[in-house]
Amino acid sequence: MLITIKKIIFIGFFILSTPSIAQKITTIKMPSGEDIELRIFPAKGNVLLLGFPCDFGKSKNEESVAKSLSEDGLEVWMPDILSTYMLPKVRSSYAKIKNEDLVRIVQKAIKTGKDIYLIASGAGTQLALRAAAKWHEKYQNSDGLKGLILLFPRLNSAEPIPGVKPKYVSAVGTTKKPIMILEGGRTPNKWGLKHLSMKLSAGGSKVISKVIPDIRGYFFKRKDPNRTEDMVTSELSGLIKVSLFYLQKGILE
Amino acid sequence: MNNHQNAIFHQITNFLKTPLALLGVDLKNFQFNKICHFANHPYLCKGLRMNKIFLALLLIITLNTNAVELKKYTGLIKKPTISLPDLNGKIHTLSQYKGNIVLVQFWATYCPPCIKEMPSMNSLQSKLKKADIPFKILAINMAESKAEVEKFVKIVNPEFTILMNEDGSSIQQWQVFAAPSNFLINKQGEIIYTLFGGVEWNSKEIIKKITQLSKF
Structure with missing residues (x-):
């Protein structure tokens, strides 16, 4: 009887497991010696969205959004960065990712010949900013990297102090690439958007920020989404396409 | 590995x-x-x-x-102002509270620590009143609608003054970028301490600091 139950559970694992829905999984050899697993959602279009830091199983909805984007002709690459280094998904982990590794990932995407846009959310946005800056430092004459989309960026370097403007991680203000920021209307962070935009543009970036009304930060990762958040989550790929439109058309004023 | x-x-x-x-x-x-x-x-x-x-x-x-402490204020605006309506439309200014220790809090209905700490704010106000310490709480909502705040107030029952700031002007003037953001103001209307995040307001440490402030 016990063996039968074990068998059922064992078979159940295979039936009910949720493997990645990426159409292609490959690895990139990093200068640090690690192999980063890369999930690819291929598309024939000329745009490639490169996500940071991704990590399969650690973010809700990311694969369904990537699939939806690829069906609309936008290729999506999702490198599983943190798990490669066995790092937890916490802020302090991001500082441990080596610049050379980030540059290698971006350059691998550049080699496809497509227009590359980096995309990240929350504290992970610092990785995208660092990747853009360090890649540009190394490949100054290359033009493949076109911009960044930052979803609900959390870039404070320390706990907020009431009455004092926030300080940001060192990656802020280091890239010249155009930046699009999306922020929730129901988060105090929206009050810091102007200041953050100013700091981001210090490196030469053109920055545009949009507030999505009635949603909280990280809405697409929440376990208790309200009706608006549910709706916006289902439209997240659309929001990303709108952001790309802004970046492509240079509507940044 | x-x-x-x-x-x-x-x-x-x-x-x-x-x-x-x-x-x-x-x-x-x-x-x-x-x-x-x-x-x-x-x-x-x-x-x-x-x-x-x-x-x-x-x-x-x-x-x-989590035993968060009040920290010395390091911002530039020493004597900020307030001119905001409460839920009945009555305008409150900070100057009308001169002579009181005032806790100015910026909060939002979507902020879980704000909701959690409000009962302890009720308790703090009540304890200080019993101790005859002149103390007031002005809790400024961060640019939400009156309907949202009224719904919230019915559930949480704050016993202190809730102020509305639908255009966010005070949020910007006070340099608030996170919730809850707290400012403790002395009897002369100067910001002395700040505190970010949820806290048990009726703790001995906080009551001691407010009591000390009330002596000057």
Whole structure:
């Protein structure tokens, strides 16, 4: 009887497991010696969205959004960065990712010949900013990297102090690439958007920020989404396409 | 640990998470050890046990550090102003509270720590009133609608003044970028202390500091 139950559970694992829905999984050899697993959602279009830091199983909805984007002709690459280094998904982990590794990932995407846009959310946005800056430092004459989309960026370097403007991680203000920021209307962070935009543009970036009304930060990762958040989550790929439109058309004023 | 082992560990945990949850298996009591042994990575099992210990320690440390302290104000605006309506439309200014210690709090209905700490703010106000210490709380909502705030107030029952700031002008003037943001103001209308995050306001330490402030 016990063996039968074990068998059922064992078979159940295979039936009910949720493997990645990426159409292609490959690895990139990093200068640090690690192999980063890369999930690819291929598309024939000329745009490639490169996500940071991704990590399969650690973010809700990311694969369904990537699939939806690829069906609309936008290729999506999702490198599983943190798990490669066995790092937890916490802020302090991001500082441990080596610049050379980030540059290698971006350059691998550049080699496809497509227009590359980096995309990240929350504290992970610092990785995208660092990747853009360090890649540009190394490949100054290359033009493949076109911009960044930052979803609900959390870039404070320390706990907020009431009455004092926030300080940001060192990656802020280091890239010249155009930046699009999306922020929730129901988060105090929206009050810091102007200041953050100013700091981001210090490196030469053109920055545009949009507030999505009635949603909280990280809405697409929440376990208790309200009706608006549910709706916006289902439209997240659309929001990303709108952001790309802004970046492509240079509507940044 | 080499990269190959990293990859195996990653796959094992991801492979198990969803099916275990779907099968209703108690994750806490599930024997991860056996699976690690099966994968011939005994030190990963050790790692998992270590992680549990580490998490427990982290929790203890976090609980201790939750005893957030009032910090000396380091901002530039020493004597800020307020001119905001309460839920009945009556305008309140900070100057009309001169002679009181005033706790100005910026809060939002979507901010869980704000909701959690409000009962302790009621208690703080009541304790200080009994001790005959001139103390007021002005809780400024961060640019939400009156309907949203009224709905919230019915549930949480704050016994202090709620002010509305629908255009966010005070949020900007006071340089508030997070919630809850608290400012403790002396009898002369100067910001002395600030505090970010939820806290038990009726703690001995906070009452002591407010009592000290009331003497000047």
